[in-house]
Amino acid sequence: MARIIVVTSGKGGVGKTTTSAAISMGLALKGHRTAVIDFDVGLRNLDLIMGCERRVVYDFVSVINGEATLNQALIKDKRSENLFILPASQTRDKDALTADGVESILKELSETFEFIICDSPAGIERGATLAMYFADDAIVVTNPEVSSVRDSDRMLGILASKSRRAETGAEPIREFLLLTRYSPQRVKLGEMLSVDDVQEILSLHLLGIIPESKAVLSASNAGTPVILDERSDAGQAYSDVVRRYLGEEVPHRFLEEEKKGLFGRLFGG
Amino acid sequence: MGLLDYFLSTQRPSASIAKERLQILVAHERAERNKPPYLADLQRELLEVIGKYVKVDREDITVTMDQDDKREILELNIVLPDDKTTRKRR
Numbered sequence: 001m002a003r004i005i006v007v008t009s010g011k012g013g014v015g016k017t018t019t020s021a022a023i024s025m026g027l028a029l030k031g032h033r034t035a036v037i038d039f040d041v042g043l044r045n046l047d048l049i050m051g052c053e054r055r056v057v058y059d060f061v062s063v064i065n066g067e068a069t070l071n072q073a074l075i076k077d078k079r080s081e082n083l084f085i086l087p088a089s090q091t092r093d094k095d096a097l098t099a100d101g102v103e104s105i106l107k108e109l110s111e112t113f114e115f116i117i118c119d120s121p122a123g124i125e126r127g128a129t130l131a132m133y134f135a136d137d138a139i140v141v142t143n144p145e146v147s148s149v150r151d152s153d154r155m156l157g158i159l160a161s162k163s164r165r166a167e168t169g170a171e172p173i174r175e176f177l178l179l180t181r182y183s184p185q186r187v188k189l190g191e192m193l194s195v196d197d198v199q200e201i202l203s204l205h206l207l208g209i210i211p212e213s214k215a216v217l218s219a220s221n222a223g224t225p226v227i228l229d230e231r232s233d234a235g236q237a238y239s240d241v242v243r244r245y246l247g248e249e250v251p252h253r254f255l256e257e258e259k260k261g262l263f264g265r266l267f268g269g
Numbered sequence: 270m271g272l273l274d275y276f277l278s279t280q281r282p283s284a285s286i287a288k289e290r291l292q293i294l295v296a297h298e299r300a301e302r303n304k305p306p307y308l309a310d311l312q313r314e315l316l317e318v319i320g321k322y323v324k325v326d327r328e329d330i331t332v333t334m335d336q337d338d339k340r341e342i343l344e345l346n347i348v349l350p351d352d353k354t355t356r357k358r359r
Binding site for chain 1: 282283284285287288290291292294295298299302
């Protein structure tokens with residue numbers, strides 16, 4: 001039985017797809033058979049971030065419509081044999097997703113995968129509500145910024161009332177906070193909400209803090225999940241997130257401004 | 270921006286403004302969200318019953334639900350008309 005994880009936020013541009021790509025790759029590298037699904041029908045981008053855009057033949061909607069089998073549509077990642085990508089359809093309407101269709105795909109995937117990551121589109125419409133409906137766990141991606149925090153709180157309300165677990169009275173979805181684009185320098189100057197500020201409002205289990213990092217754009221330019229950039233701060237932060245998700249106790253990093261040595265001070269960097 | 274500006278500056282850090290605004294907004298939105306669904310029906314039926322005895326408009330009756338750590342408060346507010354003659358006799 002697979003664990004279904006939704007990566008959600010409400011607001012767009014906070015790092016859902018970056019996070020989905022990084023976490024699914026991280027779980028796969030830890031030896032877990034993982035599938036990652038793009039729920040953003042009409043605006044697919046996970047394939048680009050994963051670097052498999054030229055290998056897309058069939059997609060999520062073609063499987064729902066019975067035009068392809070799941071095995072035909074799943075793209076095997078070239079870097080990890082445990083990772084498979086199910087791209088969203090680029091041409092269809094977002095109403096092409098149906099609850100029954102999504103359920104049957106998740107059910108079929110559950111038979112052979114350990115983790116299924118659902119990369120939610122922004123907003124609270126069909127794609128987003130279906131991405132979270134069947135979830136066991138939710139990773140709420142939030143930027144330390146007012147509109148993102150507000151939208152995250154709204155998503156939490158939806159997770160608690162309109163998911164399958166909520167409707168059937170099962171154990172609630174486990175909710176995790178992932179704070180992204182965090183800048184310790186700006187927090188120190190009082191220009192940015194701190195982790196504690198955000199937690200005072202959302203009070204969730206903190207899965208990790210991803211620092212604002214140049215490595216994220218470089219990774220997306222190259223079509224490589226940022227977690228594979230082991231030397232980068234964001235890559236390391238995502239590795240910590242995966243270990244924490246899997247139950248390891250890993251202290252939070254990147255909360256403090258990096259101390260520059262004399263050399264760094266003199267020459268910048 | 271000189272040294273003088275630095276010492277004269279009394280501006281509050283913007284993050285603390287952000288936090289305060291969010292706390293107020295989120296508390297309000299959660300209360301809205303957690304409103305029991307029967308409030309609208311309750312308000313309508315109360316209006317019908319009270320309307321039998323006193324002439325009141327829809328806006329004159331408000332039903333709100335508040336919540337704090339210890340209790341839930343159902344608040345019913347009815348504005349009665351000033352003019353006694355508008356009150357119906359039984």
